[in-house]
Amino acid sequence: MMIIEIDDNSGFCFGVIKAINKAEEVLKQDSTLYCLGDIVHNSYEVNRLESLGLQTVDREQYFTMSNCTVLLRAHGEPPETYMYAKENNIKLIDATCPVVLRLQKKVNEGYQDIESKEGQLLIFGKKGHAEVNGLVGQTKGNATVIEGPDDLSHVDTNKKTLLFSQTTKSLDGYHKLIENLQSKIGQENLLYHDTICRQVANRIPKLREFSQKYDIIVFVGGEKSSNARVLYNMCKENNTNSYFISNPDQLDFSLFHKNSKIGVCGATSTPRHLMELVAYKIRSYFEN
DSSP: OOEEEEOTTOSOOHHHHHHHHHHHHHHHHOSOEEEESOSSSOHHHHHHHHTTTEEEEOHHHHTTOOSEEEEEOTTOOOHHHHHHHHHTTEEEEEOOOHHHHHHHHHHHHHHHHHHHTTOEEEEESOTTOHHHHHHHHTTTTOOEEEOSGGGGGGSOTTSOEEEEEOTTSOHHHHHHHHHHHHHHHOGGGEEEOOOOOHHHHTHHHHHHHHHTTSSEEEEEOOTTOHHHHHHHHHHHHHOSSEEEESSGGGOOGGGOOTTOEEEEEEOTTSOHHHHHHHHHHHHHHHHO
């Protein structure tokens, strides 16, 4: 007998839920709403909201717009986004995650302090990621983004250093970076803040436990989501029969058999209804 279960801890984090709820509220009253960047790194959900009237614009397009309404997604934006809106009569619907907003404030205050000491500010994160761009913007573009060990060559080992992390990075990875930096510049020269979102970080041990319960893991995530890749790789480490898909059309039914015990899970950017649809498609295929 086939068993299919969906991970109760997977799905949208509260920051994404807030952004999507705001978009839906505005679209009930207005047929057009622009969003600066994908509202969530999941094309299935983006397409659903676009069918309701949401129009996604990139930064190049945004800086040519005026007299309109624009939603800022959970990832956060640098100061120039707000300045441009004020100068060009753009009404902003700010759905920045509260956790990200607090981090932006800390980075801004930390930068002013470390700059006065002629030090350097580092951000552990994915280069080019929307949240990271917003954080770098708090430092007038003067932060150094550390994505991995190769980037440590850009760190001045003679300067006092202040370190922050993108909210969705792994705790283990952050702790390893801290140890590496301490060995290079000395504990006395490194000040770091734990700025990783616990709602995201706590999913890792729970998902690790979930992935070990099943014959096969179907991980549902957006191709653009860095969080999805982190969580999927963790599933793969704990269950080699883990497979990544972005939508139900990518299901390979030859991977399953009628007695499979299947776990369906996803990222903080994966809607619950999409995981439910994946489970339904698998079940329907074998019932028919």
